[in-house]
Amino acid sequence: MFTFAQPHNTRSSPALAYARIGAVLISIWYGGMGWLTTIFAAQGSNRWWGGPLATLIAGIALLLIWRGHWRWAARWLVVGAVALTSFFAWDFAFQPSTSLLVLTVLVVFAAWTLGMVEASIAAVAVILLGIGLIHWGYIDWAQMLSVSYVLFFLLGITGLMLQGYRRHLEDLRESLSVLEQHKQQLHVLYQAVEQSPDSILVVDLQGHVIYANPAYEERTGYLRSEVMGLPSRQVSLTGLTQEQYQEMRQTVETGQAWQDTVRNRLKNGDIVVDDVRIAPVLNAQGLVSYLVENRHDISQRLEAENRILHLQKHDSVTQLLNRHAVQELLDEMLVALQSGQGPQRYGEHHDWHALLLVEIDRYQNFEITRGRGWMDALVQSFVQRLRAVAPSVAKLARIRINQFAVVVPAVGQSRYGARMHTYAVAQELQEGLRMTQITSLAEGPETVKLSCSVGFTVFPFVEEGLRTDSADHVLRRASVALSQALHQGGGQVHSYSELLDESIQRRMQVEKELLVALDEGQLQVFLQSQVDMNGRVAGAEALVRWKHPVKGLITPGDFIPVAESCGLIVPLGDWMMEQVCLLLNDPRVQAQGCGLSVNVSTVQFRQPQFVDKVRDVLQRTGAPAQQLTLEVTESLLLNDVEGTIRKMVALRALGVQFALDDFGTGYSSLAYLMRLPIQEIKLDQAFIHDLAPMSEHSVLVQALLMVASSKDLRVVAEGVEQAAQAELLQAWEPSILCQGYLFSRPVLAQDWLLNPQLGMTS
Known part of the structure; x- marks a missing residue:
């Protein structure tokens, strides 16, 4: 139809x-x-x-x-x-x-x-x-x-x-439908171009503007009505060079898009960096009829990238070089000094450079008491002062939170002369940094008294076994020197030396071997008897010894300080605690009716789970807690007195007893000491060594014995080696126990169990 x-x-x-x-x-x-x-x-x-x-x-x-x-x-x-x-x-x-x-x-x-x-x-x-x-x-x-x-x-x-x-x-x-679709597409494209955040221009083949989107007005300051018909190079691509223009024309004439970075000037005169893309618009015959110019402002992105690159080599608080940048600087200086072919070496005559590491003493105390904002202000003021007192040719860096590097070039023509010159520079730094004024605080300027430790080394210096020097080796040597300066109490200047390095290397070797000793069971428990005035064994102190498979028996003085400095003292102390509890559960010890004491380091005692550990080992071994005595020192009272007392009270509730070791040698208040739930005091051997009836030590020992008597505390005297010392002590305090070579030497625990009198001197 x-x-x-x-x-x-x-x-x-x-x-x-x-x-x-x-x-x-x-x-x-x-x-x-x-x-x-x-x-x-x-x-x-x-x-x-x-x-x-x-x-x-x-x-x-x-x-x-x-x-x-x-x-x-x-x-x-x-x-x-x-x-x-x-x-x-x-x-x-x-x-x-x-x-x-x-x-x-x-x-x-x-x-x-x-x-x-x-x-x-x-x-x-x-x-x-x-x-x-x-x-x-x-x-x-x-x-x-x-x-x-x-x-x-x-x-x-x-x-x-x-x-x-x-x-x-x-x-x-159908034509109307197609036209309607095209109209909708054109409308979408138009809205997309109008709402695009990028600046978009359409220009004819002569480069004259025939369209500009709102983003162009917003970013450049020009109105659309101002730029219509004007050349794009006059109102948009103002930074386009002649070479870029020629390249662009050649590219778009082939039907391809051209893209590059252009520094353009805005209407108000500001310079921005744009990522520019110019694409040709082809007609039905495939010929270029218009050009579409797209500009994207990348100034902020470039600024962020530059900021990231800056932070990769600079400290964010002080803007000084960081550790990575210092390593690059040292490597560059070393490369400049290298000469010769084959194995790298340094000429006989060259400039020596210096690296000084400056560390603020007591930094952690400041941080705890003053807070992060104040510390940042302190560091910034410190850096200002450091810039003022450091040599003008020096390069400064912050390589740790409280540690700074000063690289000084050309400090001498010989190693000795360079070290002398650098030592003088270090002293000048120390003197100039004693007082730092913080001016950026909201509450007003504040002057802070500081002390600094300085460790330094000169380079290039080829260490034994190496073929050349490197930045890592330079930093390590300076760190070794700084470590020695800090070990001496802070506020010191120390230079790197091979002997010092050997000492530290030995400590590191002991640390590695001690870790192996803990894993492989090379440690042994020795017992030293404590006897009364009648010569009866009333107890014993457990002492650790290290039986090295190559070096033989190593005494505690050679490895206990290393264990305390590297943190191995905690597993070492836990091992000793378990061994002593196993000994206490031995029928032979129970038959003797005497107790055993064991030293507990301050680091071990301050572990949050220390009370739980002691409770657990007592339950696992079945040891009687009343026969276990933990020997602690006055250093426990330097921090958190109340926390220390709470732990001791909790352990006393289990039956564990406490002895205050090295009594009288610390700096704690006697009032604090009397608050501790202790049952025994041990007189340090420093008081016993020169003990005589009319000596200065005798007065102090008698006073300490009176304090112990008033508190009804047991007293053990350590280091008793002469009969006169024992007689004098027993005369002053008949119930005193003596421990020393006069009565017994430390013996292996298993041998002591067989015969507690073993090791007793005649």
Whole structure:
């Protein structure tokens, strides 16, 4: 069926508008023709009602059109026209052939307005009317055939036209749909360009601006109206060099996009760094018609990258070089001094350089009491002072939180002379850094008294076993010297020497071997008896000895300080605690009825889980807690007195006893000492060594014995080696226990268990 194509949106369809207009005009024409027909065909007859009837039919059609039912209006007009014309034809109002022609026109109208189905129905009505007229003799077959020929010819032509019109409408609809899609795409692209954060310009082939997005206005300060028609190199790519311009033109002419970094000037004169991309726009023939210029400001990104690069080699608080940068600097200085082929060596005559490490003493105390903000202000002021007192040619760096490096080039032509000169520089630094004034505090300037430790080395110096010097070796040697300065109490200047290095290397070797000794069971427990005035063994102190597989027996004085400095004292102390508890659970010890004491280091005692460890080892070994005595020193009271007392009270609740070792040699308040839940004091051998009836030590020892007696404490005297010393002590305090070579030497625990009298001197 050929009908008008109905678009999706009928309100805006052109076909609907034309159909409505046609229906209205046909309705008006129909009403007018009805009156004309009545006037000319009804003269002298009773056909006067034709005009009013035609008007009624046209009026109903117009009403249907007004209500939006234009197709029903067209159908109504065709039916009314066919009926009225047929009536006039039947009643001889017109010539029958004329009526048939009128009906033919109505069929064509029906085909055009309604479709071929309605037109075919109307054509059938015309044919039937014609057959009726032939039958009644109004027309002959020749007239009917002529009218039929005209009817079907017009109907066929109309059908072909409708089909072509329909195809045309389909093509138009498809074109409109494609155009609508393109319009939407263009709208999206336009909005994307308008809202892009990058500056976008469209320029013609002469480089003149024909479009600028809002981001361009915001970033450059130019208004779009100001730049339209102006050259892009004048208002946008102001930093484009001639070489870049030529390269860009050559690239875009090949249809490729060009990209580079350009330093452009904004309207207010500021310089920004832009990442610029210029892409060609090709027309249908593949030729460049326009250029799209995209600019992205990368100034902040470059600034951030530069900041990152700066922080990679500089300290964030002081802006000094960091450790990595110092290593690079030292390597560069060493490379500059290297000469010769094959194994690298240094010439006989060259400049010696110096590296000084300066560390602020008591830094951790400041940090605990003053806080991070104050410490940053202190460090910044310290660095200002360091810049002022350091040699002008020196390079400064912060390599640790409280440690600074000073690299001084060309300090001498010989190693000795360089060391002397550097020592003088170190003393000047120490003197100049004694007082530092902090000026950046909110509460006002503050002057802080500081002391610094300085360790230094000169280079290049090829250490034994090496082929050349390196930055790592230089830093290590300076660290060795600084470590010695700190070990001497701080506030000292120390130079690196091979002997010092050997001493530290020995300590490191002891540390490594001690770790192996703990794992492989090379440690042994010795016991030294404690006897009363009658010579009876009343107890013993457990002492650790190290039986090295190569070096033999190593005494505690050679490895205990190393264990304390490297942290191995904690596992060593835990091992000793377990061994002593196992000895206490031995039937032979229980048969003797004596207790055992063991030293507990300050580091071990301050472990948060120390009380739990002691409780656990007592439960695992089954040792009687009342026979275990823990020997502690006054150093426990230097920090956290209340915490120390709480731990001791918790252990006393288990039955463990405490002895205060080296009594009288510390600096703690006697009031604090008396608060400790101790049951025994041990007089240090320093008081016993020169003990005589009228000596200075005798007065102090008698006073200490009086303190112990007033608190009902046991007393053990260490280091008793002479009979006169023992007699004097027993005269002052008959219940005193003596421990020393006079009575017994330390013996292996297993041998002591077999015979507690073993090791007793005659």
